[in-house]
Amino acid sequence: MLSAxxxxxxxxxxMGFNKxxxxxxxxxxxxxxxRAFERASSVxxxxxxxxxxxxxxxxxxxxxxRFGKLRSIIAGGEHRQDxxxxxxxxxxxxxxxxxxxxxxxxxITAEQIEPVFVQCLAHGAAALAEPISDTLKRxxxxxxxxxxxxxxxxxxxxxxxxxxxxxxxxxxxxxxAEKVSVTDEVSAVERLGRKVVVVLNxxxxxxxxxxxxxxxxxxVLKQRTHRx
Numbered sequence: 001m002l003s004a005x006x007x008x009x010x011x012x013x014x015m016g017f018n019k020x021x022x023x024x025x026x027x028x029x030x031x032x033x034x035r036a037f038e039r040a041s042s043v044x045x046x047x048x049x050x051x052x053x054x055x056x057x058x059x060x061x062x063x064x065x066r067f068g069k070l071r072s073i074i075a076g077g078e079h080r081q082d083x084x085x086x087x088x089x090x091x092x093x094x095x096x097x098x099x100x101x102x103x104x105x106x107x108i109t110a111e112q113i114e115p116v117f118v119q120c121l122a123h124g125a126a127a128l129a130e131p132i133s134d135t136l137k138r139x140x141x142x143x144x145x146x147x148x149x150x151x152x153x154x155x156x157x158x159x160x161x162x163x164x165x166x167x168x169x170x171x172x173x174x175x176x177a178e179k180v181s182v183t184d185e186v187s188a189v190e191r192l193g194r195k196v197v198v199v200l201n202x203x204x205x206x207x208x209x210x211x212x213x214x215x216x217x218x219x220v221l222k223q224r225t226h227r228x
Contacts, residue, residue: 001044002117003095004037004069004160005087008050008058008103009076019208020103021057025221029208031061032106032221038067039110042117043099045071045092049083050103081182085172091165097121098168100185101160104208107220113160116199120162125196127161127186128205155198158205161185167194 008020008030020030037043046069048058055073062070074090076083084100091098097120101108112128119126136149161184163171171188175181182188186196204220206213 001092001095002042002097002099002162003091003165004040004043004046004099004101005084006033006037006046006048006101006103007076007080007083007087008048008054009083010080010104018054019214021054022208022214024106024214024218025225027065028061029106029214029217030058030103031065033101033103033108034062034067034070035065036108036110036113037099037101038069040113040117041110042114043069045069045095047071047087047090048073048103049076049087050074051076079181081172081175081188084185085176088169088172096165097162098165099160099162100168102207105159105205106208107204107206107217108160109203112201112203112205116160116162119197119199120164123195123197124164124167125162125186125189125194126199127184127196128158128201129155129198130158130201130205131155157184157186158201158207159184161196163189167192 021028037046050058050073052075058073072090074086077086116126116128132151132154136151137145138147139145168185171192174191175188189196208217
């Protein structure tokens with residue numbers, strides 16, 4: 001049983017408005033995200049972790065879009081890791097695997113989710129990622145370039161990140177016991193010394209961060225519709 005935790009409790013400070021409810025390709029960003037997990041045959045249930053004042057809106061979207069796998073909507077925490085922890089605390093007792101995904105990645109598809117789950121079944125932990133193609137530089141506090149970074153074997157981590165339930169729960173217990181901060185679940189699992197398999201992404205899955213990302217995401221979604 002694979003439970004998906006979709007994290008949607010961010011403040012969208014860089015956007016100036018709640019990006020998850022902006023409309024792209026005729027639907028809210030968050031609706032596109034949920035639909036991918038609704039379509040994924042491996043996913044048994046979906047949990048949303050969101051700000052309390054958005055719960056009613058998410059319920060309405062779920063009804064309008066006929067999402068049958070959305071089981072619960074949970075209040076988010078102050079930081080992303082707090083929201084993920086809240087999701088872990090509300091898992092179905094029968095869940096054996098957990099996928100964590102950022103709601104602000106609406107270009108995710110069922111076809112991208114399934115290979116990550118396959119690798120998780122084989123190795124216990126897997127995450128979608130993309131090779132770094134840009135030239136990378138280090139700069140000092142004055143933004144003066146100080147050195148180059150070898151991009152060989154460097155990957156930009158994405159979501160979903162999928163784990164055996166026991167592993168991700170152990171990783172998060174350690175994070176809170178040691179009072180450390182992590183920006184994703186792979187970082188938490190790494191701290192235990194466990195291996196995580198990278199699944200190379202072959203399609204768009206960027207995170208909506210700035211206003212300029214919305215028209216780009218809409219273009220991608222419309223192109224996919226035309227190809228279908």
